[in-house]
Amino acid sequence: MRRMKANARERNRMHGLNDALEGLRRVVPCYSKTQKLSKIETLRLAKNYIWALSEVLHSGKAPDLLSFVQALCKGLSQPTTNLVAGCLQLNPRTFLPEQSSDPHLQGGGSYSFQGPGLTPGLPSPPYGHLDFSHGAKPLSYVYDGPLLTDCSSPAFDGAPLSPPLSVNGNFSSFKQEVAAGDFPFGLQHYGPLLYAPTHPLDGLMGFDGHAPHERNHTPRERSHAPHERCMTTLNAIFHES
């Protein structure tokens, strides 16, 4: 009897954990009810997402879409990378070109990601490692910005800092999606990403699916104030750029 009660508690606990993970799936890019990210890929993508947004904050510049996606996909498995690219209506080859003029890449071989993607101790391919014997270009090679050396910048697993996101300011507005009550990163909502933004990041959500400016704070929501200050900062940055 005691064992059965313990089993039931453990089941509930794991269900709670899975609910939380599902919540995480909904707030990271590329949410799809039909094609769910695995637990591990959800965590990896979330890590990349946090890192990418932190880099935006740190650099004070708007990233271009391509660089942002590249940062998101670092260390993800190939299927997940394809999924993210598909969500963003990008051809994976756009950021994993088939032909490379980089002498380091000639003749095929493989390349381990630097920076956020590679987590020591995790399985190598397909995680954190890309075989580009067919000419695929490693993600870290497509960065063109200067290196960051500021130790206050978030780093992944103590790994060397990756270059910041590019600064062309091509973030898109998700206002329509937010107004429609849909989560902006939903599978079907990536068209606007490819167009010129009006107020970049305006539509980015708070924790519970509301754009910051739409919210009326309840006592519970006030605990999210730091996040909203962060979003305000981001908005200011993007409006300036």
Next chain:
DNA sequence: TAGGCCATCTGGTCCT
């Protein structure tokens, strides 16, 4: 069929 992913059970450990 092998490998990945997942849910569940289980026993151990720690905390209240």
Next chain:
DNA sequence: AGGACCAGATGGCCTA
């Protein structure tokens, strides 16, 4: 003592 948390084991399902 009872609950929370954790990690290992196991079996089912799915896909390449």
